[in-house]
Amino acid sequence: MQELVDVITTSMQSGDGVESLIAKADAPPDELNEYVNIIQALQTSLVPQEPSADFSDRLRADLLDRDAGLPSRFRQMPARVQVAAVLAIFFGCVLFVLRRIFGSEPPGEIQEEAVVTPL
Amino acid sequence: MRNPFAKRVDYQALDERELVALAKDDMEAFGELYERFMQKIYSYIYYRTGNAHDAEDLTAKVFFRALSHIGAYVDKGAPFQAWLYRIAHNLVANWHRDQGRRKIIALDDYVAHSLKSDAPDRLTEEREEQDQLMQALRRLPDDRQQLILLKFVEQMSNAEIGEIMGRTEGAIKSLYHRTLLALREEMEIDLTSDRNRRLDGSEG
Numbered sequence: 001m002q003e004l005v006d007v008i009t010t011s012m013q014s015g016d017g018v019e020s021l022i023a024k025a026d027a028p029p030d031e032l033n034e035y036v037n038i039i040q041a042l043q044t045s046l047v048p049q050e051p052s053a054d055f056s057d058r059l060r061a062d063l064l065d066r067d068a069g070l071p072s073r074f075r076q077m078p079a080r081v082q083v084a085a086v087l088a089i090f091f092g093c094v095l096f097v098l099r100r101i102f103g104s105e106p107p108g109e110i111q112e113e114a115v116v117t118p119l
Numbered sequence: 120m121r122n123p124f125a126k127r128v129d130y131q132a133l134d135e136r137e138l139v140a141l142a143k144d145d146m147e148a149f150g151e152l153y154e155r156f157m158q159k160i161y162s163y164i165y166y167r168t169g170n171a172h173d174a175e176d177l178t179a180k181v182f183f184r185a186l187s188h189i190g191a192y193v194d195k196g197a198p199f200q201a202w203l204y205r206i207a208h209n210l211v212a213n214w215h216r217d218q219g220r221r222k223i224i225a226l227d228d229y230v231a232h233s234l235k236s237d238a239p240d241r242l243t244e245e246r247e248e249q250d251q252l253m254q255a256l257r258r259l260p261d262d263r264q265q266l267i268l269l270k271f272v273e274q275m276s277n278a279e280i281g282e283i284m285g286r287t288e289g290a291i292k293s294l295y296h297r298t299l300l301a302l303r304e305e306m307e308i309d310l311t312s313d314r315n316r317r318l319d320g321s322e323g
Binding site: 001002003005006009013034035038039041042043044045046047048049050051052055056059060062063064 | 146147149150153154157158159161162165166171174175178179182183186248249252253256267268270271272273274277292293295296299302303306
């Protein structure tokens with residue numbers, strides 16, 4: 001019976017008639033018609049639901065904003081900003097390296113003075 | 120000016136597997152997954168909770184949870200939506216436990232476009248029948264409700280339902296048959312109690 005009920009359901013869902021299936025089946029037609037009625041009622045009642053466009057858009061924005069990592073944020077930036085950011089990082093690194101190589105230590109006297117100055 | 124760093128990917132053209140792999144560290148890919156599955160998940164949760172407000176709240180939780188766990192997602196061959204439905208199913212189960220109640224589905228929101236008749240009398244009758252059916256459906260165990268919703272709302276095959284519910288196709292067929300029998304019994308109980316109530320009313 002479970003096979004037959006499954007075939008009837010599939011047939012109804014694809015919009016085909018079930019009369020021939022019921023006529024050919026070994027099971028009593030009254031019993032099968034009861035199944036058909038329930039399946040029909042479920043088909044009529046259970047239709048897909050859609051959320052409001054407002055909710056859908058808001059949730060999408062919340063999800064994408066929340067977890068936007070550095071690479072994806074970078075990709076979304078305008079090209080000029082990206083070029084500027086790359087140049088800034090590059091020259092920043094160059095400056096850092098140069099300061100490490102040729103950088104000057106702060107004078108010792110000033111350091112000592114800073115330590116002993118009362119607040 | 121052409122953006123030399125921009126990664127041009129046609130997300131809509133990607134299949135589910137490629138999209139899921141990308142979505143682990145690409146938000147646009149996750150956004151495309153959201154577009155593909157959000158409405159289905161919402162629809163499922165709507166019928167399980169019975170109202171739009173909680174459906175929206177839980178749908179948001181499903182996708183935030185998916186976003187925070189997608190990095191650990193392992194493709195075992197099942198469709199991605201099976202994973203999303205499992206998250207939704209667990210959240211709905213928690214919601215029912217927390218609420219400690221089972222709401223009756225809000226038919227008002229969708230009955231208008233699913234009823235067939237224009238005649239007021241027939242319309243009322245159809246509405247009562249649908250109401251009765253939904254109440255009977257909501258008295259069934261969780262797994263049976265899930266099966267009916269996936270089969271009728273999402274029009275999924277037994278194999279697809281099996282992947283989501285972690286059962287074989289044969290087990291789904293069998294459960295479906297038992298669910299229809301249970302639904303018929305529930306509706307008969309409703310009819311009998313309705314008849315008794317009417318008789319009591321007419322005698323009183």
